[in-house]
Amino acid sequence: MRHAYITGTGSGIGRAVAVRLLEEGWKVTGLSRSAGPVHERYTHITIDLSDEAAVMHFVFPPLPDATRIVLVNNAGMLGHIAHTAQADAAQQATLFRLNVTTPVLLTGAFLRAYQAMPVPQVILNVSSGAGKNPVDGWGAYCASKAALDMHTRVVDTELRMSGKAHIRIFAVAPGVVDTPMQAHIRQSSPEQFSRVEEFKNWHHEGILLSPEETALKYSLVLNHPELFEQPVFAAKEIQTDQVHRFNTPIHQ
């Protein structure tokens, strides 16, 4: 059985990845505050992932029937959009716990639980272009995604040094995806975020990616990590024909 742990299955990309993997026949455990998809192979754990103590208490259980195990660190927040002097300090602290501390802690716990098992394992961090390029009004968010990228690169280096070729880690930026996070961005003012009109136009023109097509690309990484050499990249680098050539057929 292929097992997936996905954070943030309540909406958006995380929910779409959960649905896609369930369609492919995986067993999925979702972690978020609101409920995930309803399916016989889906288990939901209700948890506030910005609560460090709750995250530290989470235990990855033994999976004796596993043929592949993956962790998708997807849950994230953009928080209060504002230039730094006006930013909400409490939300910035919560954002760092959710976007950085939690994936770092879960990655360590996942490796401790499963690294001795000789089955393919993938940790997929949902990164962002905002971790590579500065965006005004998104200071804490940009910094959190840059931190996630660097942690990914460090773990990738460690796995290669220790010869654990059966475990791969990636940070993959999805692009601009039509989710509640994008709706939140469009509600900001030009004073909070200078490019808000551009984001509204993209939405108006219907050029945002769907969570479902993003999930297809993430599924390819989870099923075929051997196709990807670099630990940090963007989903737009995955060609659509590559997705269709390699993607696992839907079982049910």
Ligand SMILES: NC(=O)c1ccc[n+]([C@@H]2O[C@H](COP(=O)([O-])OP(=O)(O)OC[C@H]3O[C@@H](n4cnc5c(N)ncnc54)[C@H](OP(=O)(O)O)[C@@H]3O)[C@@H](O)[C@H]2O)c1
């Ligand atoms: N959409 C884009 O254009 C875009 C671009 C680049 C990167 N991303 C990244 O993609 C990831 C998913 O975002 P999305 O676009 O799909 O937005 P979304 O629909 O707002 O999803 C955020 C997910 O995170 C979960 N979450 C938020 N706060 C949480 C908390 N305290 N505890 C547990 N779970 C929490 C939410 O579930 P609950 O509310 O149920 O807890 C939800 O499932 C994020 O890491 C985001 O940074 C998105």
